[in-house]
Amino acid sequence: MTSNIKDALTLLETREQRAIKQKTLLKQGIPLVVIRANYPGTHKLNAHTTIVVSLLAHEITQRYSIVHKEISCTEEGLITYLLIDEDPYKIKQQMIKLEENHPLGRLSDIDIITQDKILSRHDSQQPPRRCYLCNDNAHICSRSQKHSIDEIQTYFKNKIETFCQSKISTMVYFSLISELCLHPKFGLVTPYTNGSHDDMDFELFITSALTICPYFDKVALIPIVDDYQHMFQELRVLGLQIEEAMFNSTNQVNTHKGAIFLFLLLIMGLRLGPDIKDNIQRLSQSLTQDFQDIKDKHQLTHGEIIYQELGIKGVKGFALNGFDSLFEIYVPFYQQCEHDPQLKTLLKIMSHCEDTTIIHRKDLNTLHWLQTQANNVLNNQLSILKLDQQCQHNNLSPGGSADILSLVIYLDILKNKEERSI
């Protein structure tokens, strides 16, 4: 069987599974809203489709009181199911408005299903959907294969990237979801596995990212003054607010604490002028005091215990060095990768960084072993799948490295934005 036929068959099976799931949910006798990405071809489960579905589902959950919510990750991509106890025709009208007016609306398919039928646009006296490429009747474009799959996929991805580039918060969201959707990922959570974690999954990371991202626009409101310590203090206050919101949304699970710290410094560092490394270094100076204060503290964090025992400063040390390896090693490496830049860059980071999440779960020897193994994969001496299995088997998860990868993705989308505006 060719891989195309195999993909098509898998897609048919997943559609069948979706029909069964919908039928089960509809037994409650309440209208069901199903949100999918309107994305052609195979490999539908990717960062771009996840961004469209998660953002639109979030919009809808803000507007209605939701009786039940669940998601699935299949060959059809991320799908969100919502049971909403309201008049299905009214919901349909609202969803047509959302599809037409939200910047990403036309990239989605939002079905309203009752026990009797799937509501159509015709039921709401609305004209048929228009194609997002040429504005003709979408059904006719699709049947006549007027546009190539490649053309539609490129349009879809560009549209999302342009939308995300409009604000700091959506650029952070793009970066976090891109990192989350990367698979395989050496014991970290992906759309296909919870990796080495029993307290978190793909959905929890999406919830957490949706919660924390809006706060990053507030970095732009921090006044720029000569006193770097004062600006750092403002970042700290904002950081604590974001952490609190994160913990409330995840039932106290730490999903993004490291990423929050890094993004706040990066975004402020970018605001303070072209010498970003120097800006981050100056902002971080207050952290030196943190290390000096450790000897007087009674209750230490995991990071502080690691510093006291091993002298490793972890993510704070990375900040004190102005994120030097980010700018000098990881970003240039990412930009010169022809294939799989995200996966290869993650391995590069893993081979290099002193990821204290590994020391915390295991010990320093394990960190050194993992650094060597990541390097072996980059040199083609070990397969990606073998290292992925080893990490899961040993209950490892390089969370600190994944956080740095999301910074690389942020700087890349920012660079594309600047190039577009020239």
Ligand SMILES: [Zn+2]
């Ligand atoms: Zn068309």
